[in-house]
Amino acid sequence: MDDQKPLMGAKDVLLDALFDIAELSSEANDLASFFPMVHRIIGNLLPAENFYVALYHEFDDTIELVYMVDLADPDMTPGSVSSQDLHRGLTGYLLRSGDALLLSGDGFKQLAEKGEIAHIGPDSLDWLGIPLKLDHKIIGAMVVQSYDASTRYNEDDKQLLTFVARQVVNTLERIRHRELLEQQIMERTQALHESNQLLRREVQERKRAETFQSVMLHLSELAHSDGDPQDFYVQVHDQVSRLIDARNFYIALLDRKQLLTFPYFVDQHQLQAKARKPGKGLTEYLMRNGQAVLVTRKVRDELIQKGILDSEGTEAFHWLGGPLVVDGQVVGALVVQSYDESNRYRREDLELISFVSRSVSEALSRRQHREMLEAAKRELEAKVTERTRELEVANGALRRQMQEKAALAERHRFDAMHDALTGLANRAFFTTQLNRVLKSLSRYPNRRYVVAFIDLDRFKIINDSMGHLAGDQLLKQVAQRLQACIRETDMVARLGGDEFVILFDCVQHDEDVALVGQRIINALHQPFEIQEQQVFSGCSLGVAHLSRRYKDASDVLRDADTAMYQAKSRGRGQMVFFDDTMRENLISRFSLQNALRLAVESGQIFPAFQPIFSLPGRKLHGFELLARWPRAGGGELTPELFLEAAEETGIIVDIDTLMVRQACRQLSLWGHQLTDQPLFVSVNLSARSLQNSAFMKHLVEQVREHELTPGQLMVEIRENVLIQPSPGLDEALNALKEVGVGLILDHFGAGSATLSVLMQHHFQALKMSPHFLRQVTEHERGQSLLQSVIAVSRYLKVPLIAHGIEEENQLQAVQSMGCAYGQGEYLCQPLATAQAELMLCA
Structure with a gap:
């Protein structure tokens, strides 16, 4: 029983210390005053003349020395020790291990020999460190150390300090929470103060305006x-x-x-x-x-x-x-x-x-x-009469000026809300009205509104070929026809360019909208008289129903625009109602575009080489370099799918850059390894890339850097790129010709390329559209078309490549008709770089 009395006394001291630490949450004003109090309390439990506390900041992986007392090195302060030094020392080791640590001289040497710590500060006899943990996460460390042989630490001290550290963490978190709360209160108070100041200024301005009106009225009466x-x-x-x-x-x-x-x-x-x-x-x-x-x-x-x-x-x-x-x-x-x-x-x-x-x-x-x-009464009467007449004239002029000013102000208001060219409502006015209608849906849920998005066909061609004045005349006539097709309660606006929108009020049935939409399509399908010529345009319509799920006008216009593009994809003169499927497709397409951008940046797009053989001997003549994108779960995404998304976002330029760089690199390597075998590699290029000056500069630099001979690198361009007028295209093709890059017309026969286009450019080969090969086995007309294409290539004396050979009968057909070259999965699937090299060496 006598032995238990000191033990009971130690427990009382420990409980008092824990109670004192808990009380510090109310006594300490901040962390700067908290840690000295903790030091004092711990000093009552065990020798703690040399004591410090470090906090760990997980967000930037730094250690901050917030409190330190070291009798062996009095000049050492929290600001004199860097986070990097603490990471390399015992403190960093303690935080990494996450366990309480009691070390003496041998323990220091062992950790130093293992490279776990670096020597920092004076050597201590004993070093006792306790990690500070909150919800199983390390937030810091509390350390006592001894430089005197009379003061040594043991396992009991470690357990005692570990127990005390838990209470320190709880109190520390309460003080931190209180400081955060006080900061939030201060920020809120400041915000309220600024709001009050603003309100006071507004009241003062309003009072000044009222006083100004009163003064003006009083002065007018005094006059x-x-x-x-x-x-x-x-x-x-x-x-x-x-x-x-x-x-x-x-x-x-x-x-x-x-x-x-x-x-x-x-x-x-x-x-x-x-x-x-x-x-x-x-x-x-x-x-x-x-x-x-x-x-x-x-x-x-x-x-x-x-x-x-x-x-x-x-x-x-x-x-x-x-x-x-x-x-x-x-x-x-x-x-x-x-x-x-x-x-x-x-x-x-x-x-x-x-x-x-x-x-x-x-x-x-x-x-x-x-x-x-x-x-002089009588003389002055005449002058007063004359003066009165002059004043009447002046007042009349003033009234006219005021009327003109009012009319001008009204005109300014009208101009601010209407399109200057067509007189229709502009985007700002339409958006304001549409937002007003959206807000009214909660009060009038039974009223139905519909927005139609209209985009003209062939407007750019008309504008570019006939001039901007002709384009303006077309837009004016379109505006007149649209107004003639709708009711007085409906609203038509021009958003800009050749885009128009209509807000239909109080629509009963979708059939009514479809009827008006068809009326608009028919009206705009009729010819327009422009510069004494008949011009044909047309339009596509996208329709979106207004509902309370829309937050603002931009969401409605986005969905109507999506429906309009869906209508355009079905052909001209179509009208499509927006539905959730389109939204899902839009989100899916957006996700695909984002994933594609990440794939390009992270190097997930890789090249594949599809051989091009001479027929009928099947001798390797060259390769077409194709871009491939593997799926996350295996396999590859269809090129048509991700290349279309790349074209829309402009990422196609980055993909083309990657393919050109890979093609030039491989041609250079193969040229050194296979000097006796002539070989070319063709790369498909987008119109975006050809019109990009930086890309063209990069292509020319790659050709020169790898010292490619003329004809080694080929560029494949589709017919539609050459048919549509594109700024800078001719300059790009001339630049390719100057550095010896050959030109292949891709998908020949799928578009409407004329002989003049074929004669204008010097093609090294024509690549047949796979569409013809699929028709060869279906009907005789397909064979006739194929013979026509082969005849054109012979007339031009340009080799023809049969692209898309997937079956034996297709191969037999093109061989029997005398096609010089073939390419397709039946002959050989696209190969990885290593597989292509094996084929070259075979």
């Missing part, structure tokens, strides 16, 4: 009132003071002797201004210019340097004035000025001072007329 002039000036001063700082305010007038007088004058530095002859003061400068001006001290100094003003008088920091005009003559000025830099006038204040000066001018004019009437 038409009769009374003592001095009272009038005082009230004008009061009204101006409601909006701007007008502590320094005066009115200057020219009297009959042409002296400048000051009937009203209030100033902080001067009681009264004396009458004077007009000179080079700011008042005279304003009257000479005849319009409201804002003069700062800098502008005043510049005017003095130019000799326009003299330097006499009080120097105002800001000077704002408006002319007083009576009967078209400037007779005075209304001025406010500020001597304090904190009171600045703005350009917006010019509007106020202009209005006030006009009001005072009008009042002065009325008083002058009344005085003249009293002095």
